[in-house]
Amino acid sequence: MAEATLHFPPDFLWGTATSAHQVEGNNANNDWWDWEQKGEGRIFDGHTSGLACDWWGGRAEEDIERMAALHTNTHRLSIEWSRIEPSEGSWNRAALDRYRAILGALRDKGIEPMVTLHHFTNPLWFAQRGGWLHPDAPRWFQNFVKKAITELADLCTMWCTINEPNVYASLGYFSGRWPPGTQSLDSYLRVLKNLLLAHAAAYTLIHDMQPQAEVGLAKHIALWRPASRSPLDWLAARAIDRVFNGVTLNALETGEWRPPLKGEETLGQVKGTLDWIGVNYYSRYDVRFSLSALKSLGITYRANPYAPKGPESWGELYPDGLYEAIKRLHRQFGLPLYITENGIPDEHDNKRPRWILESLRQVWKAINHNWPVKGYYFWSLVDNFEWAEGYDPRFRFGLVGVDFESQARTLRQSGELYAEIAQTRTITTDMARRYAPQAVEALFPGKGPEDLRVVSL
Ligand code: FCB
Numbered sequence: 294m295a296e297a298t299l300h301f302p303p304d305f306l307w308g309t310a311t312s313a314h315q316v317e318g319n320n321a322n323n324d325w326w327d328w329e330q331k332g333e334g335r336i337f338d339g340h341t342s343g344l345a346c347d348w349w350g351g352r353a354e355e356d357i358e359r360m361a362a363l364h365t366n367t368h369r370l371s372i373e374w375s376r377i378e379p380s381e382g383s384w385n386r387a388a389l390d391r392y393r394a395i396l397g398a399l400r401d402k403g404i405e406p407m408v409t410l411h412h413f414t415n416p417l418w419f420a421q422r423g424g425w426l427h428p429d430a431p432r433w434f435q436n437f438v439k440k441a442i443t444e445l446a447d448l449c450t451m452w453c454t455i456n457e458p459n460v461y462a463s464l465g466y467f468s469g470r471w472p473p474g475t476q477s478l479d480s481y482l483r484v485l486k487n488l489l490l491a492h493a494a495a496y497t498l499i500h501d502m503q504p505q506a507e508v509g510l511a512k513h514i515a516l517w518r519p520a521s522r523s524p525l526d527w528l529a530a531r532a533i534d535r536v537f538n539g540v541t542l543n544a545l546e547t548g549e550w551r552p553p554l555k556g557e558e559t560l561g562q563v564k565g566t567l568d569w570i571g572v573n574y575y576s577r578y579d580v581r582f583s584l585s586a587l588k589s590l591g592i593t594y595r596a597n598p599y600a601p602k603g604p605e606s607w608g609e610l611y612p613d614g615l616y617e618a619i620k621r622l623h624r625q626f627g628l629p630l631y632i633t634e635n636g637i638p639d640e641h642d643n644k645r646p647r648w649i650l651e652s653l654r655q656v657w658k659a660i661n662h663n664w665p666v667k668g669y670y671f672w673s674l675v676d677n678f679e680w681a682e683g684y685d686p687r688f689r690f691g692l693v694g695v696d697f698e699s700q701a702r703t704l705r706q707s708g709e710l711y712a713e714i715a716q717t718r719t720i721t722t723d724m725a726r727r728y729a730p731q732a733v734e735a736l737f738p739g740k741g742p743e744d745l746r747v748v749s750l
Contacts, residue, residue, distance in 0.1 A: 299657045299720040306668025307715035308367035312412035315677035318344035323375040324420035328472035340683025353395045361402040364716040369670045371409035375416035389444045396448040407451040425484040431491035438495045446503045454495045457513040458488040482552045496566035511571035511633040514618040525582035529592045571633030574618045576608030604687035612651035619659045629665045636672030638688045645707035647729035
Protein backbone atom coordinates (compact mmCIF):
# COMPACT_ATOMS: atom_id res chain seq x y z
CA MET A 294 0.00 0.00 0.00
CA ALA A 295 1.25 3.47 -0.86
CA GLU A 296 1.70 6.07 1.83
CA ALA A 297 -1.13 8.51 2.49
CA THR A 298 -1.52 11.41 4.89
CA LEU A 299 -4.57 13.16 6.28
CA HIS A 300 -3.71 16.78 7.03
CA PHE A 301 -5.37 18.98 9.68
CA PRO A 302 -5.34 22.78 9.54
CA PRO A 303 -2.39 24.54 11.18
CA ASP A 304 -4.65 26.42 13.61
CA PHE A 305 -6.65 23.35 14.67
CA LEU A 306 -6.77 22.98 18.45
CA TRP A 307 -5.54 19.69 19.91
CA GLY A 308 -6.65 19.07 23.43
CA THR A 309 -7.66 16.82 26.26
CA ALA A 310 -10.57 17.22 28.68
CA THR A 311 -11.16 16.69 32.40
CA SER A 312 -13.69 17.89 34.98
CA ALA A 313 -13.11 19.19 38.49
CA HIS A 314 -14.80 16.50 40.55
CA GLN A 315 -13.26 13.71 38.50
CA VAL A 316 -9.64 14.79 38.97
CA GLU A 317 -9.26 17.27 41.84
CA GLY A 318 -9.86 15.11 44.90
CA ASN A 319 -11.40 16.01 48.25
CA ASN A 320 -14.26 17.91 46.70
CA ALA A 321 -16.16 17.47 49.91
CA ASN A 322 -18.66 20.32 49.71
CA ASN A 323 -20.78 19.25 46.75
CA ASP A 324 -23.79 17.00 46.13
CA TRP A 325 -21.77 14.27 44.42
CA TRP A 326 -19.48 13.82 47.41
CA ASP A 327 -22.53 13.61 49.63
CA TRP A 328 -24.11 11.00 47.33
CA GLU A 329 -20.90 8.94 47.37
CA GLN A 330 -20.92 8.77 51.19
CA LYS A 331 -24.45 7.38 51.24
CA GLY A 332 -23.35 4.03 49.80
CA GLU A 333 -26.19 1.56 49.10
CA GLY A 334 -25.12 0.59 45.61
CA ARG A 335 -25.02 4.09 44.24
CA ILE A 336 -21.46 3.81 42.97
CA PHE A 337 -19.61 0.77 41.62
CA ASP A 338 -18.29 -1.31 44.50
CA GLY A 339 -19.07 1.47 47.00
CA HIS A 340 -16.25 3.64 45.65
CA THR A 341 -15.91 7.27 46.67
CA SER A 342 -14.01 9.89 44.70
CA GLY A 343 -11.50 10.49 47.52
CA LEU A 344 -8.25 11.93 46.27
CA ALA A 345 -9.13 11.34 42.59
CA CYS A 346 -6.04 12.44 40.60
CA ASP A 347 -4.98 14.82 43.36
CA TRP A 348 -5.03 17.92 41.17
CA TRP A 349 -6.04 20.05 44.12
CA GLY A 350 -3.20 18.72 46.21
CA GLY A 351 -0.64 19.79 43.60
CA ARG A 352 -0.62 17.21 40.83
CA ALA A 353 -2.43 19.42 38.30
CA GLU A 354 0.91 20.98 37.44
CA GLU A 355 2.62 17.69 36.67
CA ASP A 356 -0.31 16.63 34.51
CA ILE A 357 -0.05 19.93 32.68
CA GLU A 358 3.55 18.96 31.89
CA ARG A 359 2.10 15.77 30.43
CA MET A 360 -0.29 17.77 28.24
CA ALA A 361 2.70 19.67 26.91
CA ALA A 362 4.57 16.42 26.29
CA LEU A 363 1.56 15.27 24.26
CA HIS A 364 1.98 18.39 22.09
CA THR A 365 -1.54 19.53 22.89
CA ASN A 366 -2.26 23.26 22.78
CA THR A 367 -5.56 23.42 24.63
CA HIS A 368 -7.21 21.77 27.62
CA ARG A 369 -10.82 21.71 28.75
CA LEU A 370 -11.23 21.68 32.53
CA SER A 371 -14.00 22.73 34.89
CA ILE A 372 -13.97 24.90 37.97
CA GLU A 373 -15.85 23.72 41.02
CA TRP A 374 -18.63 26.04 42.11
CA SER A 375 -18.73 24.55 45.63
CA ARG A 376 -15.07 25.45 46.21
CA ILE A 377 -15.44 29.01 44.98
CA GLU A 378 -18.76 29.71 46.71
CA PRO A 379 -18.82 27.33 49.69
CA SER A 380 -21.93 29.00 51.09
CA GLU A 381 -24.25 31.37 49.31
CA GLY A 382 -22.59 34.71 48.64
CA SER A 383 -19.29 33.90 50.38
CA TRP A 384 -16.20 33.50 48.26
CA ASN A 385 -13.16 31.38 48.92
CA ARG A 386 -10.03 33.34 48.05
CA ALA A 387 -7.71 30.34 48.35
CA ALA A 388 -9.81 28.34 45.88
CA LEU A 389 -9.79 31.20 43.37
CA ASP A 390 -6.02 31.48 43.78
CA ARG A 391 -5.58 27.77 43.18
CA TYR A 392 -7.56 28.04 39.94
CA ARG A 393 -5.49 31.05 38.96
CA ALA A 394 -2.36 28.97 39.51
CA ILE A 395 -3.71 26.10 37.40
CA LEU A 396 -4.83 28.35 34.55
CA GLY A 397 -1.54 30.22 34.73
CA ALA A 398 0.40 26.95 34.53
CA LEU A 399 -1.57 25.97 31.43
CA ARG A 400 -0.90 29.28 29.74
CA ASP A 401 2.79 29.15 30.61
CA LYS A 402 2.98 25.93 28.63
CA GLY A 403 1.14 27.44 25.67
CA ILE A 404 -2.00 25.47 26.47
CA GLU A 405 -5.15 27.53 25.98
CA PRO A 406 -7.73 26.73 28.65
CA MET A 407 -11.39 26.14 27.92
CA VAL A 408 -13.19 26.48 31.24
CA THR A 409 -16.48 24.72 31.95
CA LEU A 410 -18.56 26.45 34.59
CA HIS A 411 -20.89 23.58 35.45
CA HIS A 412 -19.86 19.96 35.06
CA PHE A 413 -22.48 17.91 36.94
CA THR A 414 -21.66 18.95 40.54
CA ASN A 415 -23.43 21.52 42.72
CA PRO A 416 -22.57 23.16 46.02
CA LEU A 417 -24.33 21.48 48.93
CA TRP A 418 -26.12 24.71 49.89
CA PHE A 419 -27.52 24.96 46.36
CA ALA A 420 -28.63 21.32 46.33
CA GLN A 421 -30.24 21.68 49.74
CA ARG A 422 -32.30 24.61 48.56
CA GLY A 423 -33.78 22.59 45.73
CA GLY A 424 -30.96 22.60 43.18
CA TRP A 425 -31.86 22.88 39.53
CA LEU A 426 -35.56 22.41 40.20
CA HIS A 427 -35.68 25.71 42.02
CA PRO A 428 -36.86 28.71 39.96
CA ASP A 429 -33.98 30.81 41.36
CA ALA A 430 -31.32 28.30 40.29
CA PRO A 431 -30.28 30.28 37.17
CA ARG A 432 -29.87 33.41 39.29
CA TRP A 433 -27.74 31.59 41.88
CA PHE A 434 -25.61 30.19 39.10
CA GLN A 435 -25.26 33.64 37.55
CA ASN A 436 -23.79 35.05 40.78
CA PHE A 437 -21.13 32.39 40.68
CA VAL A 438 -20.43 33.01 37.00
CA LYS A 439 -20.04 36.71 37.68
CA LYS A 440 -17.43 36.01 40.33
CA ALA A 441 -15.61 33.49 38.16
CA ILE A 442 -15.37 35.91 35.22
CA THR A 443 -14.31 38.80 37.46
CA GLU A 444 -11.49 36.72 38.89
CA LEU A 445 -10.39 34.63 35.91
CA ALA A 446 -11.15 36.50 32.69
CA ASP A 447 -7.54 37.63 32.30
CA LEU A 448 -6.56 33.95 32.05
CA CYS A 449 -9.33 32.53 29.87
CA THR A 450 -11.50 33.55 26.92
CA MET A 451 -13.11 30.20 26.02
CA TRP A 452 -16.02 29.44 28.32
CA CYS A 453 -18.25 26.41 28.27
CA THR A 454 -21.27 27.26 30.41
CA ILE A 455 -22.79 23.87 31.06
CA ASN A 456 -21.64 20.37 30.37
CA GLU A 457 -24.25 18.05 28.85
CA PRO A 458 -27.47 19.52 30.24
CA ASN A 459 -29.37 16.52 28.84
CA VAL A 460 -27.14 13.94 30.55
CA TYR A 461 -27.14 15.79 33.86
CA ALA A 462 -30.92 16.16 33.83
CA SER A 463 -31.69 12.64 32.65
CA LEU A 464 -29.41 10.78 35.06
CA GLY A 465 -30.23 12.94 38.06
CA TYR A 466 -33.95 13.43 37.48
CA PHE A 467 -35.27 10.76 35.09
CA SER A 468 -33.33 7.52 35.67
CA GLY A 469 -32.32 8.62 39.18
CA ARG A 470 -28.88 6.99 38.93
CA TRP A 471 -27.14 10.22 39.92
CA PRO A 472 -27.88 12.73 42.65
CA PRO A 473 -30.49 13.71 43.63
CA GLY A 474 -31.87 10.33 42.51
CA THR A 475 -35.23 11.61 41.24
CA GLN A 476 -37.27 9.62 38.72
CA SER A 477 -39.72 11.86 36.94
CA LEU A 478 -40.10 13.01 33.35
CA ASP A 479 -41.57 16.23 34.57
CA SER A 480 -38.56 16.99 36.78
CA TYR A 481 -36.20 16.07 33.95
CA LEU A 482 -37.84 18.67 31.72
CA ARG A 483 -37.99 21.34 34.41
CA VAL A 484 -34.30 20.90 35.17
CA LEU A 485 -33.37 20.93 31.51
CA LYS A 486 -35.29 24.15 30.97
CA ASN A 487 -33.66 25.77 33.99
CA LEU A 488 -30.21 24.76 32.74
CA LEU A 489 -30.94 26.38 29.39
CA LEU A 490 -32.09 29.56 31.11
CA ALA A 491 -28.95 29.49 33.23
CA HIS A 492 -26.83 29.00 30.14
CA ALA A 493 -28.49 31.94 28.39
CA ALA A 494 -28.08 34.23 31.40
CA ALA A 495 -24.41 33.23 31.70
CA TYR A 496 -23.86 33.83 27.99
CA THR A 497 -25.19 37.38 28.20
CA LEU A 498 -23.39 38.15 31.42
CA ILE A 499 -20.02 36.87 30.18
CA HIS A 500 -20.29 38.93 27.02
CA ASP A 501 -21.16 42.03 29.02
CA MET A 502 -18.11 41.52 31.19
CA GLN A 503 -15.67 40.18 28.60
CA PRO A 504 -16.63 41.19 25.07
CA GLN A 505 -13.95 39.04 23.42
CA ALA A 506 -15.11 35.89 25.22
CA GLU A 507 -16.16 32.86 23.18
CA VAL A 508 -19.04 31.17 24.94
CA GLY A 509 -20.73 27.87 24.17
CA LEU A 510 -21.91 24.68 25.81
CA ALA A 511 -21.09 21.01 25.48
CA LYS A 512 -23.97 18.98 24.06
CA HIS A 513 -23.82 15.23 24.48
CA ILE A 514 -25.06 13.62 21.29
CA ALA A 515 -26.00 9.97 21.53
CA LEU A 516 -27.12 8.38 18.28
CA TRP A 517 -30.45 6.54 18.46
CA ARG A 518 -31.16 4.05 15.69
CA PRO A 519 -34.37 2.02 15.29
CA ALA A 520 -33.49 -1.60 16.10
CA SER A 521 -35.64 -2.90 13.23
CA ARG A 522 -37.85 -1.72 10.38
CA SER A 523 -40.89 -1.76 12.61
CA PRO A 524 -42.64 1.64 12.65
CA LEU A 525 -42.94 1.34 16.42
CA ASP A 526 -39.17 1.08 16.80
CA TRP A 527 -38.81 4.01 14.45
CA LEU A 528 -41.24 6.07 16.50
CA ALA A 529 -39.49 5.08 19.72
CA ALA A 530 -36.11 6.16 18.27
CA ARG A 531 -37.61 9.47 17.15
CA ALA A 532 -39.16 10.06 20.55
CA ILE A 533 -36.00 9.41 22.56
CA ASP A 534 -33.96 11.51 20.17
CA ARG A 535 -36.39 14.36 20.63
CA VAL A 536 -36.38 14.18 24.42
CA PHE A 537 -32.62 13.62 24.70
CA ASN A 538 -31.28 15.78 21.85
CA GLY A 539 -33.94 17.68 19.96
CA VAL A 540 -35.69 19.64 22.73
CA THR A 541 -32.41 21.22 23.86
CA LEU A 542 -31.06 21.88 20.39
CA ASN A 543 -34.29 23.43 19.16
CA ALA A 544 -34.54 25.72 22.16
CA LEU A 545 -30.99 26.92 21.54
CA GLU A 546 -31.65 27.46 17.87
CA THR A 547 -35.13 28.99 17.93
CA GLY A 548 -35.93 29.87 21.54
CA GLU A 549 -38.93 27.55 21.33
CA TRP A 550 -39.29 25.07 24.19
CA ARG A 551 -41.33 22.14 22.90
CA PRO A 552 -41.06 19.02 25.02
CA PRO A 553 -43.30 16.18 23.81
CA LEU A 554 -46.81 16.27 25.35
CA LYS A 555 -45.83 18.99 27.80
CA GLY A 556 -47.01 22.19 26.17
CA GLU A 557 -44.99 24.90 24.49
CA GLU A 558 -43.27 27.99 25.67
CA THR A 559 -41.12 30.67 24.12
CA LEU A 560 -37.76 31.19 25.81
CA GLY A 561 -36.69 34.14 23.72
CA GLN A 562 -33.62 34.80 25.83
CA VAL A 563 -32.18 31.36 24.96
CA LYS A 564 -32.23 31.85 21.21
CA GLY A 565 -28.85 32.44 19.63
CA THR A 566 -26.85 32.25 22.86
CA LEU A 567 -23.93 30.36 21.35
CA ASP A 568 -20.68 31.56 19.82
CA TRP A 569 -19.76 27.95 19.22
CA ILE A 570 -21.27 24.58 19.97
CA GLY A 571 -19.48 21.66 21.56
CA VAL A 572 -20.25 18.04 20.87
CA ASN A 573 -19.49 15.23 23.28
CA TYR A 574 -19.77 11.98 21.37
CA TYR A 575 -19.28 8.43 22.63
CA SER A 576 -21.74 5.88 21.28
CA ARG A 577 -24.81 4.71 19.42
CA TYR A 578 -27.83 2.74 20.66
CA ASP A 579 -30.45 0.57 18.97
CA VAL A 580 -33.92 1.54 20.11
CA ARG A 581 -36.88 -0.80 20.46
CA PHE A 582 -40.47 -0.21 21.45
CA SER A 583 -41.53 -2.59 24.19
CA LEU A 584 -44.86 -2.81 25.93
CA SER A 585 -43.17 -4.08 29.05
CA ALA A 586 -41.13 -0.88 29.49
CA LEU A 587 -43.99 1.28 30.65
CA LYS A 588 -41.91 3.30 33.06
CA SER A 589 -39.75 4.56 30.24
CA LEU A 590 -42.71 5.19 27.91
CA GLY A 591 -42.17 1.92 26.02
CA ILE A 592 -38.68 2.91 24.95
CA THR A 593 -35.80 0.47 25.44
CA TYR A 594 -32.32 0.66 24.02
CA ARG A 595 -29.03 -1.20 23.99
CA ALA A 596 -25.86 -1.51 21.95
CA ASN A 597 -26.14 -3.51 18.73
CA PRO A 598 -25.25 -7.01 20.00
CA TYR A 599 -23.26 -7.81 16.83
CA ALA A 600 -21.06 -4.72 16.95
CA PRO A 601 -18.21 -3.77 19.27
CA LYS A 602 -19.57 -2.31 22.48
CA GLY A 603 -18.32 -0.81 25.70
CA PRO A 604 -18.68 -2.40 29.17
CA GLU A 605 -22.01 -2.75 31.02
CA SER A 606 -24.76 -0.62 29.51
CA TRP A 607 -22.33 1.48 27.47
CA GLY A 608 -23.45 1.74 23.85
CA GLU A 609 -22.01 0.60 20.56
CA LEU A 610 -18.48 1.75 19.81
CA TYR A 611 -19.22 3.45 16.53
CA PRO A 612 -16.56 6.08 15.79
CA ASP A 613 -18.12 7.04 12.46
CA GLY A 614 -21.06 8.42 14.43
CA LEU A 615 -18.93 11.43 15.28
CA TYR A 616 -19.35 12.58 11.70
CA GLU A 617 -23.14 12.21 11.97
CA ALA A 618 -23.15 14.25 15.16
CA ILE A 619 -21.01 17.01 13.64
CA LYS A 620 -23.18 17.06 10.52
CA ARG A 621 -26.36 17.42 12.53
CA LEU A 622 -25.03 20.30 14.62
CA HIS A 623 -23.48 21.99 11.61
CA ARG A 624 -26.77 21.85 9.69
CA GLN A 625 -28.74 23.16 12.61
CA PHE A 626 -26.40 25.90 13.81
CA GLY A 627 -23.67 26.53 11.22
CA LEU A 628 -21.48 27.70 14.11
CA PRO A 629 -17.84 27.06 14.94
CA LEU A 630 -17.78 23.63 16.47
CA TYR A 631 -15.52 21.89 18.95
CA ILE A 632 -15.43 18.22 19.79
CA THR A 633 -15.54 18.98 23.51
CA GLU A 634 -15.33 15.28 24.44
CA ASN A 635 -14.69 12.03 22.63
CA GLY A 636 -13.20 8.90 24.15
CA ILE A 637 -13.60 5.25 25.02
CA PRO A 638 -13.66 3.16 28.21
CA ASP A 639 -10.75 0.79 27.60
CA GLU A 640 -8.83 -0.59 30.52
CA HIS A 641 -6.09 -2.31 28.53
CA ASP A 642 -5.75 0.31 25.80
CA ASN A 643 -6.53 -2.34 23.15
CA LYS A 644 -9.16 -0.34 21.37
CA ARG A 645 -8.28 3.27 22.13
CA PRO A 646 -5.61 3.80 19.42
CA ARG A 647 -8.03 2.64 16.76
CA TRP A 648 -10.83 4.73 18.25
CA ILE A 649 -8.64 7.83 18.09
CA LEU A 650 -7.64 7.24 14.49
CA GLU A 651 -11.14 6.43 13.28
CA SER A 652 -12.75 9.29 15.19
CA LEU A 653 -10.23 11.83 13.97
CA ARG A 654 -10.70 10.61 10.43
CA GLN A 655 -14.35 11.67 10.77
CA VAL A 656 -13.24 15.06 12.06
CA TRP A 657 -10.86 15.36 9.11
CA LYS A 658 -13.70 14.51 6.75
CA ALA A 659 -15.92 17.22 8.25
CA ILE A 660 -13.10 19.79 8.00
CA ASN A 661 -12.66 18.87 4.37
CA HIS A 662 -16.30 19.67 3.73
CA ASN A 663 -15.28 23.12 4.92
CA TRP A 664 -17.34 22.81 8.09
CA PRO A 665 -15.93 24.99 10.87
CA VAL A 666 -14.62 22.28 13.20
CA LYS A 667 -12.05 24.14 15.28
CA GLY A 668 -10.68 21.68 17.79
CA TYR A 669 -10.80 18.28 19.44
CA TYR A 670 -10.64 17.50 23.16
CA PHE A 671 -9.94 13.87 23.94
CA TRP A 672 -11.66 12.47 27.02
CA SER A 673 -9.53 12.11 28.96
CA LEU A 674 -5.97 13.09 29.73
CA VAL A 675 -5.82 10.79 32.77
CA ASP A 676 -7.93 7.97 34.20
CA ASN A 677 -10.32 9.52 36.70
CA PHE A 678 -13.41 9.12 38.89
CA GLU A 679 -16.14 8.04 36.49
CA TRP A 680 -19.31 9.05 38.39
CA ALA A 681 -21.55 6.04 39.13
CA GLU A 682 -18.85 3.76 37.71
CA GLY A 683 -16.40 5.08 40.30
CA TYR A 684 -12.95 3.62 39.71
CA ASP A 685 -14.29 0.49 37.99
CA PRO A 686 -11.22 -0.58 35.98
CA ARG A 687 -13.37 -1.20 32.91
CA PHE A 688 -14.06 2.54 32.81
CA ARG A 689 -10.54 3.79 32.32
CA PHE A 690 -10.53 6.69 29.87
CA GLY A 691 -7.01 8.13 30.09
CA LEU A 692 -4.28 8.59 27.52
CA VAL A 693 -2.29 8.36 30.72
CA GLY A 694 -3.09 5.55 33.15
CA VAL A 695 -3.34 6.31 36.87
CA ASP A 696 -2.63 3.93 39.74
CA PHE A 697 -5.01 5.32 42.33
CA GLU A 698 -3.08 3.75 45.21
CA SER A 699 0.21 5.43 44.45
CA GLN A 700 -0.91 8.23 42.09
CA ALA A 701 1.71 6.92 39.62
CA ARG A 702 1.07 7.77 35.96
CA THR A 703 1.86 5.66 32.91
CA LEU A 704 1.66 6.97 29.38
CA ARG A 705 -0.36 4.57 27.25
CA GLN A 706 0.24 3.65 23.60
CA SER A 707 -2.80 5.73 22.72
CA GLY A 708 -1.11 8.69 24.42
CA GLU A 709 1.96 8.19 22.25
CA LEU A 710 -0.23 8.06 19.19
CA TYR A 711 -2.17 11.19 20.15
CA ALA A 712 1.12 13.01 20.73
CA GLU A 713 2.34 12.09 17.25
CA ILE A 714 -0.90 13.26 15.70
CA ALA A 715 -0.96 16.55 17.61
CA GLN A 716 2.69 17.22 16.89
CA THR A 717 2.51 16.56 13.15
CA ARG A 718 -1.15 17.59 12.69
CA THR A 719 -1.53 14.56 10.49
CA ILE A 720 -2.67 10.98 10.44
CA THR A 721 -0.55 8.74 8.26
CA THR A 722 -0.69 5.18 6.99
CA ASP A 723 2.50 4.60 8.94
CA MET A 724 0.86 5.64 12.23
CA ALA A 725 -2.11 3.42 11.48
CA ARG A 726 0.18 0.45 10.77
CA ARG A 727 2.11 0.96 13.97
CA TYR A 728 -0.78 1.66 16.36
CA ALA A 729 -3.85 -0.03 14.88
CA PRO A 730 -2.89 -2.38 12.04
CA GLN A 731 -6.36 -3.90 12.02
CA ALA A 732 -7.81 -0.49 11.09
CA VAL A 733 -5.51 0.40 8.18
CA GLU A 734 -7.99 -0.83 5.59
CA ALA A 735 -10.90 1.13 7.09
CA LEU A 736 -8.82 4.28 7.49
CA PHE A 737 -7.18 4.21 4.07
CA PRO A 738 -9.42 2.14 1.81
CA GLY A 739 -7.61 3.03 -1.43
CA LYS A 740 -4.52 1.13 -2.44
CA GLY A 741 -2.58 4.03 -3.93
CA PRO A 742 -1.23 4.74 -7.40
CA GLU A 743 -0.03 1.21 -8.13
CA ASP A 744 -3.65 0.14 -8.01
CA LEU A 745 -4.70 2.38 -10.91
CA ARG A 746 -5.60 0.34 -13.93
CA VAL A 747 -4.68 1.60 -17.39
CA VAL A 748 -7.71 1.16 -19.55
CA SER A 749 -6.91 0.79 -23.23
CA LEU A 750 -9.57 1.83 -25.65
C1 FCB B 1 -19.33 12.37 29.70
C2 FCB B 1 -19.03 13.28 30.87
C3 FCB B 1 -17.64 13.13 31.43
C4 FCB B 1 -17.21 11.67 31.48
C5 FCB B 1 -17.43 11.02 30.15
C6 FCB B 1 -16.98 9.58 30.09
O1 FCB B 1 -20.70 12.20 29.57
O2 FCB B 1 -19.21 14.62 30.50
O3 FCB B 1 -17.60 13.74 32.68
O4 FCB B 1 -17.88 11.04 32.49
O5 FCB B 1 -18.80 11.08 29.81
